[in-house]
Amino acid sequence: MIEKSFVMMKPDAVARRLMGKVLTRFEEKGLKIVAMKLIHINEDLAKTHYGEHSDKPFFNDLVSYIISSPSLAMVIEGDDAISLIRKIVGATNPKEADLGTIRGDYAMDMGRNIIHASDAPESAKREINLFFNEEEICDYEITDNIWLYE
Numbered sequence: 001m002i003e004k005s006f007v008m009m010k011p012d013a014v015a016r017r018l019m020g021k022v023l024t025r026f027e028e029k030g031l032k033i034v035a036m037k038l039i040h041i042n043e044d045l046a047k048t049h050y051g052e053h054s055d056k057p058f059f060n061d062l063v064s065y066i067i068s069s070p071s072l073a074m075v076i077e078g079d080d081a082i083s084l085i086r087k088i089v090g091a092t093n094p095k096e097a098d099l100g101t102i103r104g105d106y107a108m109d110m111g112r113n114i115i116h117a118s119d120a121p122e123s124a125k126r127e128i129n130l131f132f133n134e135e136e137i138c139d140y141e142i143t144d145n146i147w148l149y150e
Ligand SMILES: Nc1nc2c(ncn2[C@@H]2O[C@H](COP(=O)(O)OP(=O)(O)OP(=O)(O)O)[C@@H](O)[C@H]2O)c(=O)[nH]1
Pocket: 053, 058, 061, 062, 091, 092, 110, 111, 112, 113, 115, 116, 117, 118, 119
C-alpha cells in the first residue's frame, strides 16, 4: 500500500553536513520526497512530537537535543514506506543498528542518532499534520514508477 511517513534529520545530521548523503539513500531506494523544510524546532513542538516519551528519564535531554539547532523535516512516500523507512534508518541505538542502515553507518550514540522516522500509520498521520500544512505536501508523478513497481 502506498504510504506517507514523517522523517526528520535531527540537528546532528544537519550540523554534520550529512543531509545529502542521507537523502540519497531514500531517493536511490525508489522512495519519493513529497515535502521538505529546514526548521528550527521550538520547545513546544519538540515536546508535542515526542509526547509519548514525556515520562522517560531521557525526555529532557531529548528535547534539548532536538531544539539545539535546525532539523530537516520531510514527508516521504512509497509502497509500505513506513516500515521500509524504519528498516533503512536502523535500530534506535546506533551501536546496535546494522551496518548499512543510516544509524548504523553514521551515528555513535543513542542520544545523537541523527534521524527520526514514524513507527506506525497513526503516528505518521499525527506527525505529518504536526509539521506540515496540506498545501506543503506535493502530489506529483515520477516517471520511473514503471521500473520500480510491477
Ligand atoms: N539519551 C537517550 N536518548 C534516548 C534513549 N532512548 C531513546 N532516546 C532518544 O529518543 C528518541 C525517541 O525514542 P524512540 O521513539 O523509542 O526510538 P525511535 O522510534 O527509534 O526514534 P525516533 O524515530 O526518533 O522516534 C530516540 O531516537 C533517541 O534520540 C535513551 O535511553 N537515552
